[in-house]
Amino acid sequence: MELVLVGIGTGNPEHLTLQAIRALNRADLVLIPRKGADKADLADLRRTICAEVLANPATLVEFDMPVRDPANPDYLSRVGDWHDAIAACWQAAIAAHPGAQVVALLVWGDPALYDSSLRIAARLPDLRVTVIPGIMSPQVLTAAHGIALNTVGAPFLVTTGRQLRDHGWPDGAETLVVMLDGDCAFQTLPPAGVTIWWGAYVGMPQQILDHGPLADAGPRIIAARAAARAAHGWIMDIYLLRRSPGG
Numbered sequence: 285m286e287l288v289l290v291g292i293g294t295g296n297p298e299h300l301t302l303q304a305i306r307a308l309n310r311a312d313l314v315l316i317p318r319k320g321a322d323k324a325d326l327a328d329l330r331r332t333i334c335a336e337v338l339a340n341p342a343t344l345v346e347f348d349m350p351v352r353d354p355a356n357p358d359y360l361s362r363v364g365d366w367h368d369a370i371a372a373c374w375q376a377a378i379a380a381h382p383g384a385q386v387v388a389l390l391v392w393g394d395p396a397l398y399d400s401s402l403r404i405a406a407r408l409p410d411l412r413v414t415v416i417p418g419i420m421s422p423q424v425l426t427a428a429h430g431i432a433l434n435t436v437g438a439p440f441l442v443t444t445g446r447q448l449r450d451h452g453w454p455d456g457a458e459t460l461v462v463m464l465d466g467d468c469a470f471q472t473l474p475p476a477g478v479t480i481w482w483g484a485y486v487g488m489p490q491q492i493l494d495h496g497p498l499a500d501a502g503p504r505i506i507a508a509r510a511a512a513r514a515a516h517g518w519i520m521d522i523y524l525l526r527r528s529p530g531g
Contacts (some may be wrong), residue, residue, distance in 0.1 A: 478527050480502065
């Protein structure tokens with residue numbers, strides 16, 4: 285049996301590549317995770333994509349996503365247990381449809397970047413995994429702002445809010461792309477000489493953007509983020525930080 289992990293971009297059905305559309309149309313079974321009423325939009329979007337691009341009949345199977353155990357104080361252990369639980373959900377959904385030969389899972393962004401799908405799939409050794417790349421949120425963020433990811437000949441570093449909060453600005457880095465930041469970790473940085481480009485729901489109709497010197501834009505972003513989360517029940521955001529020379 286083949287499991288196809290299909291990168292779907294950041295929520296805009298037009299982000300799907302031709303390769304992704306062809307892969308979805310090879311599937312007998314499409315798994316759709318549900319993340320509770322507050323995040324119903326995420327399952328709705330996957331259903332919308334399937335309705336728009338599936339020309340061949342495929343069975344859509346929904347399952348409730350497990351949640352991490354907040355009582356486990358060890359981060360890696362907590363994530364590992366969570367991945368085990370998700371793998372069990374996948375396995376149960378697939379086992380309920382024994383005739384399926386190709387199973388597809390729509391993955392936000394790209395399966396290779398800050399996504400757990402490949403690690404979860406590795407827990408199911410009887411499946412042959414195929415990965416279809418998708419547009420990544422750093423691309424959509426920089427396109428929305430009309431900026432380049434890097435300065436001339438310079439590297440950039442992709443990290444998480446937790447890493448930024450716990451370890452500060454990485455040595456030698458001029459440009460940071462920060463993902464998975466639920467607490468606005470940029471608040472912990474000295475703002476002098478730092479510019480931020482922020483986006484929430486990038487690529488979607490409800491996209492919100494802001495940018496400017498961190499000292500000025502930071503408070504606006506914190507307020508906008510809180511309001512958007514309250515309005516929608518969930519938020520996905522990302523930002524780029526760039527330190528001026530000597531900053």
